[in-house]
Amino acid sequence: MKRVVSVSLGSSRRDHRVEVELLGERFEISRRGTDGDFDRAIQLLKELDGKVDAIGLGGIDVYLYAGKTRYVVRDGKKLMDAVQKTPVVDGSGLKNTLERETVYYLREHTDLLPPGTRVLMVSAVDRFGMAEAFAELGCDLTFGDLIFAAGIPYPIRTVKELEELAARLLPEMSKLPFHMLYPTGKKQEAQDEEKVSKFGHYYREAQVIAGDYHLVRRYMPQLDGQTIITNTTTADDVAFLKEKGAGCLVTTTPEFQGRSFGTNVMEAVLVALLQKTWEQITPRDYLDLLRRLDFKPRMVYLR
Amino acid sequence: MASHEEITASLLAFQEGYNKNERLKIMNRDWDRVVLVQANDIPSQHTLELRNGELSVREGAPPRADLTVIADSETLADLFYGDITPTEPYMNGTLKIIGSEDDIVRLDFISLMIWGE
Numbered sequence: 001m002k003r004v005v006s007v008s009l010g011s012s013r014r015d016h017r018v019e020v021e022l023l024g025e026r027f028e029i030s031r032r033g034t035d036g037d038f039d040r041a042i043q044l045l046k047e048l049d050g051k052v053d054a055i056g057l058g059g060i061d062v063y064l065y066a067g068k069t070r071y072v073v074r075d076g077k078k079l080m081d082a083v084q085k086t087p088v089v090d091g092s093g094l095k096n097t098l099e100r101e102t103v104y105y106l107r108e109h110t111d112l113l114p115p116g117t118r119v120l121m122v123s124a125v126d127r128f129g130m131a132e133a134f135a136e137l138g139c140d141l142t143f144g145d146l147i148f149a150a151g152i153p154y155p156i157r158t159v160k161e162l163e164e165l166a167a168r169l170l171p172e173m174s175k176l177p178f179h180m181l182y183p184t185g186k187k188q189e190a191q192d193e194e195k196v197s198k199f200g201h202y203y204r205e206a207q208v209i210a211g212d213y214h215l216v217r218r219y220m221p222q223l224d225g226q227t228i229i230t231n232t233t234t235a236d237d238v239a240f241l242k243e244k245g246a247g248c249l250v251t252t253t254p255e256f257q258g259r260s261f262g263t264n265v266m267e268a269v270l271v272a273l274l275q276k277t278w279e280q281i282t283p284r285d286y287l288d289l290l291r292r293l294d295f296k297p298r299m300v301y302l303r
Numbered sequence: 304m305a306s307h308e309e310i311t312a313s314l315l316a317f318q319e320g321y322n323k324n325e326r327l328k329i330m331n332r333d334w335d336r337v338v339l340v341q342a343n344d345i346p347s348q349h350t351l352e353l354r355n356g357e358l359s360v361r362e363g364a365p366p367r368a369d370l371t372v373i374a375d376s377e378t379l380a381d382l383f384y385g386d387i388t389p390t391e392p393y394m395n396g397t398l399k400i401i402g403s404e405d406d407i408v409r410l411d412f413i414s415l416m417i418w419g420e
Contacts, residue, residue, distance in 0.1 A: 152331070168415060
């Protein structure tokens with residue numbers, strides 16, 4: 001049996017373990033949250049190194065993409081460098097393939113994304129592939145990177161402006177402690193009420209809200225039937241979204257025993273199946289494997 | 304070591320860079336803040352004030368500050384001239400910023416929007 005472990009800076013309350021069979025191979029997939037404790041995450045990564053088949057890094061990004069440029073998040077890289085023997089991934093490779101495909105799939109197979117759909121991406125630099133796919137399909141876009149990460153009420157409307165701002169800001173901002181840019185640990189369990197009331201209108205004006213679940217959740221006001229496109233959700237998250245008035249939940253990663261895992265976990269599973277080093281893997285490898293696995297977005301209607 | 308006058312000149316350059324950036328003014332029109340800039344190796348204090356998206360600079364300390372930026376005079380002058388970015392000195396402790404985390408990120412953002420490449 002192959003073992004894949006996700007080590008997350010997120011809350012340990014979201015820990016989960018499942019056994020599944022994929023392409024005839026048995027997998028034990030588990031998530032271990034460290035409640036925002038960076039040192040504990042490093043220690044755990046060192047303990048797992050060489051003992052499991054692949055590791056995913058959760059609750060943090062290592063690589064952010066905007067256009068053809070890749071930005072390295074300093075804290076994420078420190079975690080990655082703690083692992084020497086086992087392949088370790090942050091989910092960015094899958095975000096650039098699976099999540100693009102999810103957008104195309106929704107256009108082709110559902111009525112959730114007609115041309116001109118108003119889409120709010122709470123953060124787009126961590127999901128550039130998805131942002132490009134929405135733009136390609138003619139969606140009316142609002143990227144909330146400045147609004148929610150920096151509290152600046154400036155909606156970015158085009159991929160070009162997103163790239164321009166990323167080039168100016170990310171080389172330096174990626175050096176800041178990650179908790180200054182993204183909710184880690186206990187912060188993931190609470191909403192930021194000030195930003196909910198100040199910026200909630202961006203959610204209400206949208207028809208589709210997409211992006212990292214913790215960011216989507218943290219700033220979410222009462223909704224009116226909007227579709228949420230995200231990845232990692234638990235049964236509690238589904239209940240939360242229902243209570244907030246969301247209309248439909250789409251998760252880009254498949255459900256295993258009631259839970260959709262993060263892209264980092266799924267990418268680690270694919271790496272374990274491919275048996276190549278991360279550097280050798282191309283987007284085509286991921287796409288071929290995703291087709292063989294027949295991964296499709298999961299849709300849950302909440303009303 | 305930089306002089307008080309050099310810090311003043313660097314802050315005026317920062318103000319000029321800010322005021323030339325129309326997009327930055329739009330971005331900050333909801334963010335009224337008073338920032339005390341204080342050197343820790345020479346007697347030098349300045350006030351940066353953001354109001355309705357406009358940035359003003361004056362010598363001396365304000366009666367009350369939302370954010371306080373403290374560093375040696377050389378670091379302050381380099382920082383506001385855009386010769387260095389705030390991240391490294393902030394991370395290694397040469398530069399101290401007292402205020403809420405959201406405000407610190409936003410001040411970092413403003414300096415990168417003015418000087419960042």
